[in-house]
Amino acid sequence: MKLFSGKLTAVQLQQSVWVSVFVVIMLSLLPMDTFGQAFAYAIIYTAFYAAIIYGNILWLFPRLYQKGHIVLYILAVIVFLFVVGITRGFVTMTVYNTFFAPKPQVMTFKVLSTFIVGGILIFLLSFIFRIAIAYFDLKRQSEEIIVQKTQAELNLLKSQVQPHFLFNTLNNIYYEAYLEAPRTAALIERLSNIMRYFVDESPKQLVSIGTEVQFIENYIELEKIRIRYDISLNFTKVCDAALSIPPMLLMAFVENVFKHGIDKSSADNRISLSLIQESDRLLFTVENTLPDVPLNPNSTGSGIGNLRKRLILLYQDDFELSAQNNGDIYRAHLNIPLK
Incomplete structure (x- = not known):
C-alpha cells in the first residue's frame, strides 16, 4: 500500500x-x-x-x-x-x-x-x-x-483567532460597561485598539503615521490612569497622516516620559509632543518636566540606546537623535527621512 x-x-x-x-x-x-x-x-x-x-x-x-x-x-x-x-x-x-x-x-x-x-x-x-x-x-x-508550510499557516491562523476572540470579548465588555461607566468603557476600547495594533500593525515593515499617532494617543490615555492628578499634555501634529514610517519608532520617547519623567504625586506634570513634517523629513520632539527626585543617569538610557541601534539598521547615518536635560526639562528629538 x-x-x-x-x-x-x-x-x-x-x-x-x-x-x-x-x-x-x-x-x-x-x-x-x-x-x-x-x-x-x-x-x-x-x-x-x-x-x-x-x-x-x-x-x-x-x-x-x-x-x-x-x-x-x-x-x-x-x-x-x-x-x-x-x-x-x-x-x-x-x-x-x-x-x-x-x-x-x-x-x-x-x-x-x-x-x-x-x-x-x-x-x-x-x-x-x-x-x-x-x-x-x-x-x-x-x-x-x-507540510511544514501548511502547518505554519495553520498555526498562524490559530494565533490570529485567539487575539480576535479576545478583541470580541473586550468589545462585549465595552458595550456592557458603556451603560454603567462610560469612562471605563472608553479605556477598554483604547486597550482593545492597542492590542489590535500589536497583532495587526506592529509585524509590518511600515505603518501609516495616522495609525502610529492613534496608537500613541491610546497609550497615553491608559497611562493617565496611574497618575493621581491631571497632566498638562499638548500633542501637535502637522504632517500627512497617510505617509508611512516603521512601527513603534516614536513610541520609545513617549514610553520614556511615563516611565521616568512623571512625578505621580505632583500636580505640575507637563508634556509636549510635536510631530512635524518638513519637506521629506519627519521631526518628532518630546519635552517633559522632570520629577523633583533626581533621576538615575542610566535610567533613561536603554530605551534611547535601543532606538539608536534600530535607527542605524533602518537609515544608516541618515537620521538625527538627541536626548538631553535642560534644567528641569527633558528634551528628546528625532529627525528621520520620509520614504
Whole structure:
C-alpha cells in the first residue's frame, strides 16, 4: 500500500526496486532453467548488480570523481568492473557445476568477457539509479516543506483567532460597561485598539503615521490612569497622516516620559509632543518636566540606546537623535527621512 500511496522512504524504495529486479530476472530465466536454477541465478545476478551500482554511487564516485581525481576514478572503475565480472563469472560457474550441471563445465574467456561486458551496462545504469534516488529525496524534502508550510499557516491562523476572540470579548465588555461607566468603557476600547495594533500593525515593515499617532494617543490615555492628578499634555501634529514610517519608532520617547519623567504625586506634570513634517523629513520632539527626585543617569538610557541601534539598521547615518536635560526639562528629538 505504501508503494502506491507514495509514503515509501528512500531505503524502502530501493528495497522494492531490488525485489522487482530479482523477480524480473527469475521470470526471464524460468523458460530456460529449472525453478531452483533460476532462483539461484536471480540471487547471484541481483547481488552483483547491487554491488556494481552501490560500489560506484557510494564509494568510487564520491571518493574519487567528486574530489577531482577523474583519471584515478576511470582506472578504479576499470579495475572494479574487471574484478566484479570475474568474481561473478566464477561464482555463477561454481554454483552451476556444483548443483545443476550434468558434468562440470570449464570457464572460458568468452563466457568471462560476457560477464564483464554485462557489468559495464549495469555500471552505466548506476548513474540513472543515483539520479533517481536524488530525485526521490528531493521530492520527499519538498513534500515535507509543503507540510511544514501548511502547518505554519495553520498555526498562524490559530494565533490570529485567539487575539480576535479576545478583541470580541473586550468589545462585549465595552458595550456592557458603556451603560454603567462610560469612562471605563472608553479605556477598554483604547486597550482593545492597542492590542489590535500589536497583532495587526506592529509585524509590518511600515505603518501609516495616522495609525502610529492613534496608537500613541491610546497609550497615553491608559497611562493617565496611574497618575493621581491631571497632566498638562499638548500633542501637535502637522504632517500627512497617510505617509508611512516603521512601527513603534516614536513610541520609545513617549514610553520614556511615563516611565521616568512623571512625578505621580505632583500636580505640575507637563508634556509636549510635536510631530512635524518638513519637506521629506519627519521631526518628532518630546519635552517633559522632570520629577523633583533626581533621576538615575542610566535610567533613561536603554530605551534611547535601543532606538539608536534600530535607527542605524533602518537609515544608516541618515537620521538625527538627541536626548538631553535642560534644567528641569527633558528634551528628546528625532529627525528621520520620509520614504
